[in-house]
Amino acid sequence: MASSPQPEERAASRLWHITLSVAGQEAPLGEVRRALEQLAHDHPFLLTSRYANDHAEIRYWEEARDLHDAAAVALRLWGEHRSTARLPPWEIVGLEVIGRRTYQQRVAEGYGPPPASRVGVHPF
Numbered sequence: 001m002a003s004s005p006q007p008e009e010r011a012a013s014r015l016w017h018i019t020l021s022v023a024g025q026e027a028p029l030g031e032v033r034r035a036l037e038q039l040a041h042d043h044p045f046l047l048t049s050r051y052a053n054d055h056a057e058i059r060y061w062e063e064a065r066d067l068h069d070a071a072a073v074a075l076r077l078w079g080e081h082r083s084t085a086r087l088p089p090w091e092i093v094g095l096e097v098i099g100r101r102t103y104q105q106r107v108a109e110g111y112g113p114p115p116a117s118r119v120g121v122h123p124f
Contacts, residue, residue, distance in 0.1 A: 013063045016070035017096075017103040022078055023055035024090030029123070031088070032056065036121045038085035043077065049121045055090070057124075062097075071097045 032051045039058070040046040046060045058077075064070035078092055098106070 013065055015100040016062045016064055016067065017098050017100065018058075018060050018062050018070065018074045019094070019096040020058045020074055020077060020092060021055065021094030022058070022088075022090040023093045024088055026053045027088040029053050031086075033121055033123075035085050035087045039081050039087065040121060042081055042085055050124050051121065052124045055093075061100075067097055067099070071095060 029051075032053060036049040036051055036056060036058070040049065043060070045062065046058060048059045050057045062070045062073055064073060074095055074097060075092060078087060078090070081087060082089070
């Protein structure tokens with residue numbers, strides 16, 4: 001009879017910094033902003049969104065066992081919230097997933113992700 005893994009044998013969750021880029025046909029800026037604000041409400045770990053009428057960038061922290069799990073969750077985010085947040089029918093055109101240590105190292109060395117705007121939804 002196989003025993004279940006002991007707690008110390010399970011992989012611990014880690015924090016991953018996600019940058020998800022989406023793009024598509026132009027949409028009214030007001031609708032894009034409202035949709036991203038709804039997404040931020042539905043997904044409370046959303047830190048910052050920047051948007052234009054034909055693309056957006058979403059940044060947030062995800063807790064996951066490994067990079068594969070964090071990327072899988074990130075790749076589902078836009079599609080799973082498309083109808084509830086009334087997001088534009090854009091496609092994912094970019095994804096970056098980096099560990100917390102790498103994120104902090106990049107920032108400390110001055111070549112990390114572009115500085116985030118204040119937390120929230122902002123135009124490019």
